[in-house]
């Protein structure tokens with residue numbers, strides 16, 4: 424385990440470290456810095472701020488890795504029932520750029536049961552090599568076996584960066600793998616790049632409630648792991664006939680041991696249209712006023728063949744389930760048309776929808792921030808405008 428130490432004989436009580444600590448973990452006692460380990464995250468900001476080398480971050484023995492032994496960019500390719508998920512292609516597209524800049528291979532990792540054919544297709548999406556573990560025990564995702572296998576692969580082949588989708592599966596898996604391999608992990612990145620000289624993955628994500636974009640590096644840990652949300656990056660194009668080297672690994676049955684038993688896999692019940700995949704989204708916020716009014720969004724969505732989205736306020740008010748929430752703590756969506764009804768446009772909501780091709784905002788406040796990102800703005804009462812729009816679309820589309 425890493426630890427942090429204040430060398431009292433060097434500390435001058437200047438308070439620079441106190442000001443630098445983002446977590447309020449440092450206070451002064453007798454003009455000496457004291458670190459509250461309950462709050463300290465070992466981020467090292469105080470070490471960098473101290474002009475007297477009075478604070479030292481000590482690496483644990485387990486973390487003293489030879490970082491130069493790590494190479495290649497890996498993408499964990501998520502599959503469901505044998506079908507590679509589109510998030511994997513988005514990560515392969517981004518991974519290709521990173522690998523090219525670093526001058527290393529782009530490797531895909533595919534775990535599943537009966538997925539050998541899918542593995543061969545990953546070359547066409549830019550992978551140079553595919554690590555394939557094809558075993559019936561891996562047919563459906565389970566935390567323990569997937570973690571055990573990915574940890575084994577990471578320890579044997581040592582990637583310098585490992586990308587994974589910020590999906591339910593990806594988030595559950597990669598945090599476990601990061602802990603077990605002593606890796607650095609940045610969740611929910613919206614931008615990735617590399618510092619070629621230092622061989623660092625530059626991981627950009629919203630921080631402090633979405634008010635700033637932070638670029639995070641993990642200089643002392645390998646692999647550098649990042650999760651990226653669906654639809655943030657562009658899919659790797661298909662290059663027909665491009666082949667990847669397939670490295671097939673076979674592990675003994677005990678590797679797949681699980682503390683949980685999978686009983687069944689059921690389709691999601693509440694979503695008729697997958698929000699992340701929808702071309703048209705009609706979304707509502709607190710301005711809809713009530714659950715009954717909010718339900719009217721469904722009618723317009725139905726007429727347009729789209730899905731219903733929501734701001735967090737609408738979800739918190741229990742007008743619609745969380746699976747419909749768009750934004751920083753919800754889904755990222757990039758539809759062709761996003762109709763925002765009674766949504767103010769706080770940054771945490773915008774993060775999830777501002778890349779939509781066309782944004783129509785309906786709000787009675789002409790100064791609402793949503794109008795800054797809107798392609799078309801309608802100022803007025805949503806409860807008058809929405810029924811009128813629905814009526815008109817029904818008429819025009821003959822539905």
Ligand SMILES: Cc1cc2nc3c(=O)[nH]c(=O)nc-3n(C[C@H](O)[C@H](O)[C@H](O)COP(=O)(O)OP(=O)(O)OC[C@H]3O[C@@H](n4cnc5c(N)ncnc54)[C@H](O)[C@@H]3O)c2cc1C
Pocket residue numbers: 632633707708709710711712733734735736737748749750751752753754764765766767768769770771772775785786787788791803804805806
């Ligand atoms: C860490 C963190 C994460 C967050 N994550 C998310 C997230 O993922 N997604 C998200 O959406 N939010 C998120 N939030 C919350 C976010 O900050 C806002 O509070 C939220 O988006 C506001 O929702 P809203 O626009 O529906 O409500 P409000 O901000 O209350 O806006 C309501 C709008 O409706 C308009 N209005 C009212 N009545 C009418 C009417 N009759 N006709 C037309 N317009 C009307 C008002 O003018 C106003 O602009 C997060 C916040 C934090 C701190």
